[in-house]
Amino acid sequence: MTDTVAIDASADTRKWGKVLYVSTVVFLCAWVLVPIYFLLINTLSSPETVTSFPKPFWPEFDLASLTFFAGFDGMLSALKNSIIVAAMTMVMSIVIGAPAGYALSRFEFRGKGTFRLLILLTRAFPLPLLALPLAVLFIRTGLDDTAFGLALVHTTLAIPFSVLITFSLFSGIPIELEEAAWTLGCNRLTAFQKVVLPLILPGITASAIFAFVISWNEVFAAAVLTIENRTLTAFLLQNLNTSPLHLKFAGGFILVVPALIFIFAVRKYLFAMWGIANR
Amino acid sequence: MAEIQIKNVAKSFGAYQALNDINLTIADQEFMVLLGASGCGKSTLLRIIAGLETATSGEVWIGGRRIDHLSPKDRGIAMVFQNYAVFPHLTVFENIGFGLRMQKLPNDEVTRRVERVAGLMHIEMLLKRYSGELSGGQRQRVAVARALAMEPDVILMDEPLSNLDALLRMEMRAELKGVLAESKTTAIYVTHDQVEAMSMADRISVMHEGNIVQAASPIEVYRNPAAEFVASFIGNPPMNFLPANPQGGGKWSVAGQTWDGPATEKPLLQFAIRPEDMMQTEEGLTAIAKVVEPLGAHILVTCDVAGSQFRVILDSEMSVRPGQKLTLSPQPGRARWFDPETTLAVA
Ligand SMILES: Nc1ncnc2c1ncn2[C@@H]1O[C@H](COP(=O)(O)OP(=O)(O)OP(=O)(O)O)[C@@H](O)[C@H]1O
Ligand SMILES: [Mg+2]
Numbered sequence: 001m002t003d004t005v006a007i008d009a010s011a012d013t014r015k016w017g018k019v020l021y022v023s024t025v026v027f028l029c030a031w032v033l034v035p036i037y038f039l040l041i042n043t044l045s046s047p048e049t050v051t052s053f054p055k056p057f058w059p060e061f062d063l064a065s066l067t068f069f070a071g072f073d074g075m076l077s078a079l080k081n082s083i084i085v086a087a088m089t090m091v092m093s094i095v096i097g098a099p100a101g102y103a104l105s106r107f108e109f110r111g112k113g114t115f116r117l118l119i120l121l122t123r124a125f126p127l128p129l130l131a132l133p134l135a136v137l138f139i140r141t142g143l144d145d146t147a148f149g150l151a152l153v154h155t156t157l158a159i160p161f162s163v164l165i166t167f168s169l170f171s172g173i174p175i176e177l178e179e180a181a182w183t184l185g186c187n188r189l190t191a192f193q194k195v196v197l198p199l200i201l202p203g204i205t206a207s208a209i210f211a212f213v214i215s216w217n218e219v220f221a222a223a224v225l226t227i228e229n230r231t232l233t234a235f236l237l238q239n240l241n242t243s244p245l246h247l248k249f250a251g252g253f254i255l256v257v258p259a260l261i262f263i264f265a266v267r268k269y270l271f272a273m274w275g276i277a278n279r
Numbered sequence: 280m281a282e283i284q285i286k287n288v289a290k291s292f293g294a295y296q297a298l299n300d301i302n303l304t305i306a307d308q309e310f311m312v313l314l315g316a317s318g319c320g321k322s323t324l325l326r327i328i329a330g331l332e333t334a335t336s337g338e339v340w341i342g343g344r345r346i347d348h349l350s351p352k353d354r355g356i357a358m359v360f361q362n363y364a365v366f367p368h369l370t371v372f373e374n375i376g377f378g379l380r381m382q383k384l385p386n387d388e389v390t391r392r393v394e395r396v397a398g399l400m401h402i403e404m405l406l407k408r409y410s411g412e413l414s415g416g417q418r419q420r421v422a423v424a425r426a427l428a429m430e431p432d433v434i435l436m437d438e439p440l441s442n443l444d445a446l447l448r449m450e451m452r453a454e455l456k457g458v459l460a461e462s463k464t465t466a467i468y469v470t471h472d473q474v475e476a477m478s479m480a481d482r483i484s485v486m487h488e489g490n491i492v493q494a495a496s497p498i499e500v501y502r503n504p505a506a507e508f509v510a511s512f513i514g515n516p517p518m519n520f521l522p523a524n525p526q527g528g529g530k531w532s533v534a535g536q537t538w539d540g541p542a543t544e545k546p547l548l549q550f551a552i553r554p555e556d557m558m559q560t561e562e563g564l565t566a567i568a569k570v571v572e573p574l575g576a577h578i579l580v581t582c583d584v585a586g587s588q589f590r591v592i593l594d595s596e597m598s599v600r601p602g603q604k605l606t607l608s609p610q611p612g613r614a615r616w617f618d619p620e621t622t623l624a625v626a
Contacts, residue, residue: 152436179331180364184429185381198368200571 006214039256042249050246078235081147082216085231088151089215090208092160094166098204100159102192106175116167119160127157131224138225145226158211165210169203169233170196188200206266213259281355281432282307282464283328290323290336290489293427297323298489301337305465305482310456311494314476315486316512321469324363324486325435328467329358341433352381353595357426358434363418365410371397371421372406378429378616392428400424416447423455427462434459436468440475452479473513477501485509503615507622510551510615516579517559519589521552523616531616534564534585538609541616541625548625549617554579555592556613563608566591568599580605 042050044059069075103109104116105176134153135144173196181191194221222234224263230238238250283305285449290298298320305311313321326332328339330351346354357378366374372393373380379389397403400420410418419439426434439455440448456479459466471478474482477497484494485508504510510518523531529542533550540548555577566582566589573579574596580599581611582589591607593599616625 131512174362174364176360176362176364177366178353180358180360180366180425182331183329183356183358184425185352187350188350190381195366195368264321 004261008199011149013252022194036212036256036260039249039253042246043251043253045246047244048101050249053217053246065246066254068247069250069254072239074230074235078230078232081226081229082232085151086212086215088148089154089158090212092151092155093162093211093269094208096155096160097159097207098166100163102196104163104167105170116164119163122156123160131221132223135224145229147229150222150231151215153225154218155211157218157221158214161214164209166200166204166205169200169207173199174230209262209266213262217258218261260273280341281464282353283433283467284340285317285324286338287376288324288327288334288339290327290335291319292598298327298334301489301491303484303491303494305467307342308463308465310459310466310468310479310481312476312483313377313467314473314483317473319486320489321471322437322498325358325437325467325469327378327466328433329356329435330354330471331606332581333356337484339372342619348617355432357429357431357434359422359434359439361438361441362459363410363415363419363422363442365413365418365425367410369409370406370409370410371402371413374410374421375406375425375428377425393424396424399427399456409416416444416451419443419451423458427458430462431464431468433465436466438469438471441470441472448475455479473515485512486514503624507551507617507619510617514553516554516590518551518553518615519591520582520617521550521587521589522619523548536562536564536608538614539615543625545618545620545625547619549619551615551617552585552613554590556610557591557593557607558610559593559597560606560608563606565590566605566607568601568603568605571599571601 038055039057041055044063045056045062046060046062046064049060049062050057100119104112138144138149143152177195177199178191181195182188186194218232219233219237221230223237226234233255236255240248240251283303285301285303288301289296293589301324303311308352308537313324315321323332327347329335330346330349334347337347338345339354347586351358366377375393375396376389379392384392393406394403397406400423402417402420402424405413405417405421410421413421419442423436425435425437440451443451452475466481480497482494483497483500485492485500488507493500493509495503495505499510499512504513504518507520511520521533522542523533524547525545526537529540530537530547531540531550538550540550564584566584568580568582570581571578572581574592576594576595577592578597578599580591580593582591583604591605599605617623617624
């Protein structure tokens with residue numbers, strides 16, 4: 001008798017647990033997907049529909065807003081700038097971040113813990129605070145309004161992630177593998193090339209794409225530090241401020257989609273990033 | 280020719296002294312086993328020879344060449360790691376051929392050598408697999424094959440069989456020994472399993488707290504331990520100890536019995552004897568049997584002699600019951616004596 005009650009109770013809690021779990025998942029998905037869905041609808045609607053209410057459930061496939069952007073003056077060069085800056089950020093944050101991650105995982109040195117903390121602390125300074133001194137500095141050194149200058153700023157934003165991600169990647173590779181390579185005729189560099197690199201390449205790729213997305217999405221520094229060579233975010237921000245609503249939606253759409261595609265492409269590695277230590 | 284000489288090697292990690300002044304010579308083609316309890320510095324010594332760790336002081340010579348300043352790849356050594364260290368991104372074939380590729384050997388030579396050592400280690404059928412698709416024992420074989428393929432002067436092995444089950448370990452023990460004898464390689468083999476040490480070694484170096492206490496043949500280490508530590512570490516169960524008081528003229532009194540011992544002037548010695556070296560006699564030590572464990576051909580009797588624990592191994596024909604009184608004497612020539620001050624053996 002008491003037994004069945006206990007079983008009923010546990011089945012009950014399990015059922016409610018499941019309901020809670022599913023509703024949380026649904027809520028979180030909705031949180032992300034609903035705005036994107038409205039963005040999509042409004043982007044593919046005619047200007048009249050955008051301002052009307054209620055919205056249609058299916059988009060109208062009115063491509064007018066998008067084609068407007070395709071023909072918009074400066075759009076293509078802004079896109080090109082965005083890609084150049086993001087690619088530079090990607091390369092620099094890996095070239096600088098990966099060796100730091102390697103050193104953190106492989107060498108013992110004084111102040112290692114502090115160093116790790118400091119890396120995170122760089123994220124504690126709000127960019128608006130740094131923007132003015134940076135702008136002055138950049139103008140003095142002639143870096144203002146260049147893709148390289150902006151990429152430098154984006155690299156500082158991306159580096160904490162690339163250091164910590166590569167740190168965990170390297171830590172997931174037993175030092176014995178490298179030592180075995182050394183006894184088999186490798187020096188530090190060749191052992192790294194032949195053993196460590198192939199093992200962490202997927203993770204490095206993910207970390208690089210992550211840096212790319214950080215740069216792609218960044219708008220504040222881009223808006224302050226560039227004038228002629230605007231990136232897409234800064235360009236759209238500047239122009240959409242004064243544009244009608246349907247163009248704002250279309251512009252937002254154009255910004256969101258590439259970031260989504262990139263993250264989608266590397267989703268496997270982003271998951272692996274956390275699970276890498278027990279692979 | 281690859282004789283290994285270790286001269287005055289010491290190693291400290293900060294304030295912790297892991298190795299004190301190690302001196303050891305290993306002959307060409309010798310199979311030397313480093314045996315000792317966990318944490319005594321076996322791996323540290325091996326890694327210093329391999330060049331994965333730098334000694335705080337001292338020199339390492341291989342084949343008449345000083346090598347302690349060289350990087351691991353230039354020392355003519357190959358190493359088998361305790362946890363295999365098989366590269367997960369390469370096939371078994373490429374793992375075994377890794378060192379050969381680094382030497383830029385031609386393809387057919389690599390294939391020939393990989394296939395030869397794969398045959399020796401019985402892993403020909405695994406060459407196309409990745410390490411994730413292998414069992415522990417198979418990975419172990421790959422690790423050994425990878426070292427052998429280098430045809431090194433010296434092969435260093437750090438507890439290579441410790442992760443295998445008992446049966447596989449016994450099988451691999453014999454196989455490894457045969458393969459290494461055939462390859463004419465000088466081998467240093469680290470283990471804390473004394474059965475493994477006894478059965479494989481040409482010589483055993485017993486290590487204790489960063490020192491080599493004795494380096495001798497397995498039988499010598501067993502029969503004539505050079506120090507109390509060796510006597511109490513080797514053998515299952517190890518030697519029995521009883522205090523001995525001098526009676527003059529090389530006679531010593533042990534638990535009420537007077538026996539012949541070394542002629543020294545020491546005020547006190549430790550009498551030591553292996554459990555199987557005691558026999559039942561008309562007169563002798565009085566021992567009260569406490570626990571009797573049948574071992575098959577023999578019985579292991581744990582007794583009480585003058586308040587200390589004393590183990591003897593007797594023929595299982597003998598019927599001994601707990602509480603029974605036994606009179607025991609050492610078999611001639613089997614007693615050993617240690618100086619309690621230095622803990623070293625006294626002849
Ligand atoms: N990198 C290190 N830093 C500090 N201490 C170390 C380091 N490596 C080893 N030690 C210490 O040196 C001592 C000897 O270590 P070692 O690894 O040589 O022991 P071992 O005899 O191989 O033991 P086991 O049988 O457990 O492998 C240990 O007390 C260990 O804690
Ligand atoms: Mg060890």
